[in-house]
Amino acid sequence: MKLFSIITFLLVAHIGLSQSTDEMTIRQIFNKALSEGKSYQMLDYLSNKIGARLSGSPGAAAAVEWSRHTMEDLGFDSVWLQPVMVPHWVRGQKEVGRILNSKKMGTVEVNVCALGGSIGTGPEGISAGIIEVKSFQELAQLGIKNVQGKIVFFNRPMDPNQINTFAAYGGAVEQRGSGASEAAKYGAVAALVRSMGSNVDDAPHTGGMRYAPNVAKIPALAISTRHAELLSKLLKDDKSLQFYMESHCEILEDAPSYNVIGELRGGEYKDEIIVVGGHLDSWDLAQGAHDDGSGCVQSIEVLRILSSMGYKPKRTIRAVMFMNEENGLRGGLKYAEEAQKKKEKHLAAIESDRGGFTPRGFTISAEEAARKRIQAWKPLLEPYGLADFSQEGGGADIGPLANQGTALIGFLPDSQRYFDYHHTAIDTFDKVNKRELELGAASMASMVYLLDKYGLK
Amino acid sequence: MKLFSIITFLLVAHIGLSQSTDEMTIRQIFNKALSEGKSYQMLDYLSNKIGARLSGSPGAAAAVEWSRHTMEDLGFDSVWLQPVMVPHWVRGQKEVGRILNSKKMGTVEVNVCALGGSIGTGPEGISAGIIEVKSFQELAQLGIKNVQGKIVFFNRPMDPNQINTFAAYGGAVEQRGSGASEAAKYGAVAALVRSMGSNVDDAPHTGGMRYAPNVAKIPALAISTRHAELLSKLLKDDKSLQFYMESHCEILEDAPSYNVIGELRGGEYKDEIIVVGGHLDSWDLAQGAHDDGSGCVQSIEVLRILSSMGYKPKRTIRAVMFMNEENGLRGGLKYAEEAQKKKEKHLAAIESDRGGFTPRGFTISAEEAARKRIQAWKPLLEPYGLADFSQEGGGADIGPLANQGTALIGFLPDSQRYFDYHHTAIDTFDKVNKRELELGAASMASMVYLLDKYGLK
Numbered sequence: 001m002k003l004f005s006i007i008t009f010l011l012v013a014h015i016g017l018s019q020s021t022d023e024m025t026i027r028q029i030f031n032k033a034l035s036e037g038k039s040y041q042m043l044d045y046l047s048n049k050i051g052a053r054l055s056g057s058p059g060a061a062a063a064v065e066w067s068r069h070t071m072e073d074l075g076f077d078s079v080w081l082q083p084v085m086v087p088h089w090v091r092g093q094k095e096v097g098r099i100l101n102s103k104k105m106g107t108v109e110v111n112v113c114a115l116g117g118s119i120g121t122g123p124e125g126i127s128a129g130i131i132e133v134k135s136f137q138e139l140a141q142l143g144i145k146n147v148q149g150k151i152v153f154f155n156r157p158m159d160p161n162q163i164n165t166f167a168a169y170g171g172a173v174e175q176r177g178s179g180a181s182e183a184a185k186y187g188a189v190a191a192l193v194r195s196m197g198s199n200v201d202d203a204p205h206t207g208g209m210r211y212a213p214n215v216a217k218i219p220a221l222a223i224s225t226r227h228a229e230l231l232s233k234l235l236k237d238d239k240s241l242q243f244y245m246e247s248h249c250e251i252l253e254d255a256p257s258y259n260v261i262g263e264l265r266g267g268e269y270k271d272e273i274i275v276v277g278g279h280l281d282s283w284d285l286a287q288g289a290h291d292d293g294s295g296c297v298q299s300i301e302v303l304r305i306l307s308s309m310g311y312k313p314k315r316t317i318r319a320v321m322f323m324n325e326e327n328g329l330r331g332g333l334k335y336a337e338e339a340q341k342k343k344e345k346h347l348a349a350i351e352s353d354r355g356g357f358t359p360r361g362f363t364i365s366a367e368e369a370a371r372k373r374i375q376a377w378k379p380l381l382e383p384y385g386l387a388d389f390s391q392e393g394g395g396a397d398i399g400p401l402a403n404q405g406t407a408l409i410g411f412l413p414d415s416q417r418y419f420d421y422h423h424t425a426i427d428t429f430d431k432v433n434k435r436e437l438e439l440g441a442a443s444m445a446s447m448v449y450l451l452d453k454y455g456l457k
Numbered sequence: 458m459k460l461f462s463i464i465t466f467l468l469v470a471h472i473g474l475s476q477s478t479d480e481m482t483i484r485q486i487f488n489k490a491l492s493e494g495k496s497y498q499m500l501d502y503l504s505n506k507i508g509a510r511l512s513g514s515p516g517a518a519a520a521v522e523w524s525r526h527t528m529e530d531l532g533f534d535s536v537w538l539q540p541v542m543v544p545h546w547v548r549g550q551k552e553v554g555r556i557l558n559s560k561k562m563g564t565v566e567v568n569v570c571a572l573g574g575s576i577g578t579g580p581e582g583i584s585a586g587i588i589e590v591k592s593f594q595e596l597a598q599l600g601i602k603n604v605q606g607k608i609v610f611f612n613r614p615m616d617p618n619q620i621n622t623f624a625a626y627g628g629a630v631e632q633r634g635s636g637a638s639e640a641a642k643y644g645a646v647a648a649l650v651r652s653m654g655s656n657v658d659d660a661p662h663t664g665g666m667r668y669a670p671n672v673a674k675i676p677a678l679a680i681s682t683r684h685a686e687l688l689s690k691l692l693k694d695d696k697s698l699q700f701y702m703e704s705h706c707e708i709l710e711d712a713p714s715y716n717v718i719g720e721l722r723g724g725e726y727k728d729e730i731i732v733v734g735g736h737l738d739s740w741d742l743a744q745g746a747h748d749d750g751s752g753c754v755q756s757i758e759v760l761r762i763l764s765s766m767g768y769k770p771k772r773t774i775r776a777v778m779f780m781n782e783e784n785g786l787r788g789g790l791k792y793a794e795e796a797q798k799k800k801e802k803h804l805a806a807i808e809s810d811r812g813g814f815t816p817r818g819f820t821i822s823a824e825e826a827a828r829k830r831i832q833a834w835k836p837l838l839e840p841y842g843l844a845d846f847s848q849e850g851g852g853a854d855i856g857p858l859a860n861q862g863t864a865l866i867g868f869l870p871d872s873q874r875y876f877d878y879h880h881t882a883i884d885t886f887d888k889v890n891k892r893e894l895e896l897g898a899a900s901m902a903s904m905v906y907l908l909d910k911y912g913l914k
Contacts, residue, residue, distance in 0.1 A: 030618065030620070031618045034617045034618050035617050035618055160491045160492050160892075161487065161488045161491050161492055163487070163840065163841055163842065163896075165892075198892060199891060199892075358815070358871045358873050360842070383620065384620055385620065385817070385871070387844040387845070388844070414815045414842075414871065416815050416890060416892045416893050416896065417890050417892075417893070420890070433873060433874050433877070434656060435617075435622075435655060435656075435873045435874075436873050436874070439620075439873065
C-alpha cells in the first residue's frame with residue numbers, strides 16, 4: 001500500500017510536471033506567434049506581390065520560388081521541390097452574362113465567371129432560353145422536353161440554417177461540380193450556377209467542375225448570388241426570358257509544377273514524419289489570401305516558431321505547400337505516392353485550408369486510439385479558444401496519406417466568414433486579421449509540438 | 458423498488474422530453490435569426506442612415522426616435538422613453554498633431570484625436586517638449602523636474618500575448634482614463650496617449666477620460682498606434698523633439714436624452730423582468746457599428762424572434778437601449794434607479810457590448826446557484842459555438858442592477874477583431890458580418906428563453 005502510494009505520488013508529480021512543461025511550451029509558442037510572428041508579413045507578400053496563382057500560371061511559378069526562398073532564408077534543415085504535372089486551365093478574357101429580354105428591365109448585365117475546368121462558349125457566345133431548377137431531381141423531372149436547347153440555371157442556395165458553413169457548402173456544391181453534365185444529359189446547351197456563397201453580394205464565385213464521361217461537354221458559369229436572386233425573380237414573371245453568355249476559357253496541356261517542402265530533421269525518431277501544410281495554388285480571380293495563402297504561411301510559421309524557440313524535434317517535421325488542390329489535387333496525390341515509394345512513415349498530417357480565421361479546434365480522422373490521444377490534449381488548447389475536437393475530417397491534400405494509416409488532422413477556424421470570400425475576387429489580404437492568422441499558426445505549432453513529443457501510440 | 462424505478466423512469470422521460478423541447482426551440486430561434494433575421498438590416502439603417510450618436514448629439518436624438526419607431530413597428534407590447542440627463546461633450550473642428558523638429562524627418566503630421574471629456578487646447582494650440590513613459594510608475598520616477606512644462610506621451614501597448622483582447626485593453630486603458638491627471642500632477646501641459654488598439658494602423662482611437670479632483674485639467678489626445686511607434690522611434694534618437702497639438706473640444710451643459718425600452722409582457726410571473734440590452738450612444742468619430750450598434754439591434758431582434766415564434770413568455774422581457782455608456786453611464790444608472798423606485802424585480806440582465814462577432818459563450822456575474830444553473834445550459838448552446846461559460850462579467854449598463862441581486866450576463870463573442878475598430882472612424886457597417894451578427898442575436902434569444910422558462914431558483 002505504501003509503495004503504491006509512492007508510485008501514485010510519483011506518477012501524479014510526473015504528470016503534474018509534464019503538464020506544466022506543456023502548458024509553458026504552448027504559452028511560449030503563442031507568445032512567439034503574437035509578439036514576433038511572421039505569418040502576416042509573409043501573407044502580405046504572397047497576396048499582394050504574387051497574388052493569383054492557379055496551377056500552371058506564372059503566379060503559381062512565382063509562388064513556388066517564393067516559398068522555396070522563404071524557407072531557405074529561415075534556415076530550415078532542408079528545402080526542396082517535388083515535381084508534379086498539373087492541369088492547365090485558362091480563363092481567357094472576361095466573361096459576359098446578360099438577361100436579354102426582361103419585360104420589367106429589358107437587357108440586364110449580370111456578374112458571371114466561368115467555372116474552373118469548363119470549356120468556353122467561344123466568341124460567338126450562347127443565346128438561349130433559361131430554366132431554373134433547385135435540384136438534380138427537379139431537373140430529371142423536367143426531362144428532355146423542357147430542358148433541350150436551354151441553359152439550366154441551378155439556384156439552390158447554401159442552407160443558411162447550417163451553423164457550420166462547410167456543411168452548407170457540402171449541401172450545395174454538387175450543382176457546381178456536376179451541374180453541367182447533369183444538364184447536358186437532358187440536352188441543355190449550358191449551365192449557369194448560383195455562386196457558392198453564404199451571403200448575397202455581387203462577386204461571382206468560381207470553383208472546380210468536372211465533366212462526366214460520355215456526356216456532351218457544355219459551358220458552365222457561376223452567377224453572383226445577388227444576380228441569381230434577380231434572375232430568379234424575373235423568371236417567375238416571365239418564363240420566356242432569354243439569356244446570353246460568353247466565356248473564353250480553354251483547357252491546355254498539363255504543365256510542370258512543384259510541391260514545395262521544408263523540413264526540420266528529427267532526432268530520436270527521425271524516420272517518423274509529421275506534415276503541416278496548405279495548398280499553394282489559388283483560383284485565378286484573386287489573391288487567395290484566405291484560400292489558401294493563410295494555410296501556407298501558417299505552415300511555414302509553425303516550423304519557424306519551433307526552430308526560433310530552439311526546439312529540437314524528436315520526429316521530422318515538414319511544411320508542405322501542396323500544388324493544385326483547386327483543380328486536380330495532383331500535388332497531394334504526388335506527395336503520398338512519393339512517400340509510398342520511399343517507404344516514408346508519416347505519423348500525422350495537419351492541413352489548414354479553411355481560412356485564416358479565429359481558431360475553434362481541430363478535426364480528426366484517425367484510428368480510435370490516436371483520436372482519443374489527440375482529444376486528450378484539448379485542456380491544453382482550450383485556453384486559446386480551441387474547444388471543438390469532435391468532428392471527423394482532415395484535408396484534401398493530406399487525404400491521400402490515409403492509405404498508410406497516417407492520422408489526418410484539420411485545423412478548424414471559425415467558419416462564418418469563409419464563404420463570403422471563397423473563390424472570389426474579394427479573397428484579398430485586407431480580409432485577413434493579423435491576430436486571427438497568428439493564433440491559427442500557434443494552434444498548429446502547438447499540435448505539432450504535442451504530436452512530436454508524445455507520438456500517437 | 459418498483460415504484461422507485463417508475464419514478465426514475467418518469468423523471469428520465471420528463472428530462473428527456475424537456476431537453477428535446479429546448480433543443481427544438483433553440484434550433485427554431487437560430488433558424489429564425491439566420492433565415493429571416495432583421496438584425497443586419499436594422500444595423501444598416503442605424504449605421505449608415507443615422508451614424509455617429511454621441512450623447513447629447515443630434516445623432517443620438519435620431520437614434521432614440523429610430524429605436525422607438527422600430528420597436529413600435531414590430532408590435533411589442535409596450536415601448537417607452539425613460540428620460541435621463543447626459544453629459545454633452547463636443548469635439549469641435551478636427552485636431553492637429555505635429556512632430557516639429559525631427560532631425561531625420563523635419564515636421565511630421567500625425568493622426569490624433571481628442572479623448573472624450575478632455576478640455577481643448579484652444580486655437581493657439583500647445584507646443585512643448587515631449588517625454589515618453591510606459592507606466593505611471595515611470596512617470597512618478599521622472600518627477601516634476603523632468604516632466605514640468607512638457608507633453609507626456611503614454612506609450613504602453615496593449616499586450617499582444619493576451620488571448621482575450623479585453624484583458625489586454627484592461628491592462629492599458631488607465632493611460633487613457635487617468636493619464637492626463639497623472640501627468641498634470643508633475644506639471645505636464647498635455648497628455649498624448651497611444652491609441653487603445655490591438656493592431657498597428659493609422660486610425661486614432663478616442664474614448665473616455667476623467668480628470669481627478671483638485672488636479673489641473675490639461676488636454677488629452679490619442680495618437681494612432683502607427684504614429685505612436687514613429688514618435689517613439691524618433692524620440693530615441695532625439696530627446697529634444699518638440700510637439701504641437703491643437704484641439705477644440707468643449708464640455709457643454711448636460712443635455713436631456715433617453716433610454717429606449719421595448720417590452721413583451723409576461724404571463725405567469727409578469728413581475729419578474731429579464732432585460733436584454735446594449736448602448737445606443739456611440740463615439741462621435743464613426744458609425745459605432747460594432748460599438749454598440751450591434752448590441753442594440755441584437756437586443757431588439759431577441760424580442761422580435763421570440764414574438765415571431767408566437768412564444769408567450771412567463772416573465773416580462775425588455776429590450777433596453779441604454780444611453781450614454783461611453784462617457785457617463787447615466788442611462789444604466791437611471792434605469793437601475795427607476796427600477797429601485799418602482800420596486801421592479803429584475804431576475805437577470807444580458808448585455809451585448811463586445812461587438813457583433815461570432816459567439817463564444819456568456820460571462821456570468823451571479824450568486825453561485827444561479828451561475829451553476831446558467832452553466833448547466835451549456836450543452837444546449839455548445840452546438841452553436843458557445844463553449845465558454847467560465848468567465849466573470851456582465852456589462853457596464855446592467856452593472857448598476859447588481860444592487861438588487863440581478864444575475865448579470867454578458868454576451869461573449871470572439872474578441873480578436875474588436876480593438877481594431879473600437880472607438881475609431883473605421884467602426885463601420887462593412888466590418889460587421891451578417892451571419893456573425895445573427896448568430897449573436899440567436900444566442901441571446903436562446904439565453905432569454907431559458908431564463909424565462911426555468912428562472913434561476
